[in-house]
Amino acid sequence: MIKSTITAFLLLFLVTVTEAQVANIGDPRLKIELPDASGKKIALSSLKGKVVLLDFWASWCMPCRSANKQLVKLYAKYKAKGFEIYSVSVDEDKNDWLKAVRKDKITWLQVNDPANLEADAIQRWQVNALPTVFLINKKGDVVAIDIEGKELDNEVARLLAE
Numbered sequence: 298m299i300k301s302t303i304t305a306f307l308l309l310f311l312v313t314v315t316e317a318q319v320a321n322i323g324d325p326r327l328k329i330e331l332p333d334a335s336g337k338k339i340a341l342s343s344l345k346g347k348v349v350l351l352d353f354w355a356s357w358c359m360p361c362r363s364a365n366k367q368l369v370k371l372y373a374k375y376k377a378k379g380f381e382i383y384s385v386s387v388d389e390d391k392n393d394w395l396k397a398v399r400k401d402k403i404t405w406l407q408v409n410d411p412a413n414l415e416a417d418a419i420q421r422w423q424v425n426a427l428p429t430v431f432l433i434n435k436k437g438d439v440v441a442i443d444i445e446g447k448e449l450d451n452e453v454a455r456l457l458a459e
Contacts, residue, residue: 344381350383353418353422386407
């Protein structure tokens with residue numbers, strides 16, 4: 298039983314890593330072009346050439362809010378070196394979203410897809426839980442999913458050095 302569980306986990310991990318390595322933000326199936334707080338639409342694909350963390354979150358998601366604290370530090374550390382965060386809020390209430398942005402001191406790109414967990418971007422990227430992040434290299438390829446902490450910091454530094 299334990300052996301089959303471990304085998305299943307490893308298989309799932311390999312499938313996830315393989316999928317991450319073949320996805321590219323230029324793929325029309327993964328297109329995201331959503332409005333920021335002022336209503337201006339920003340396309341994820343416009344960030345090709347930078348190392349990008351695609352972040353799905355919501356103001357009501359406490360793990361998301363906790364993750365924001367770490368992302369604030371990461372963004373401050375690497376922004377000037379070509380790192381960008383593209384956060385997709387799935388908040389239905391714009392005021393809740395913007396209040397959380399202010400409270401969490403978020404200064405990176407923020408867009409909103411207000412259909413909650415039924416949002417188009419959530420469906421396109423097959424996000425099953427919040428927060429979910431995708432690390433994207435300068436070529437637009439997804440290289441990691443749900444990476445965090447020191448591992449995320451190290452990987453961003455490595456990708457920026459390429």
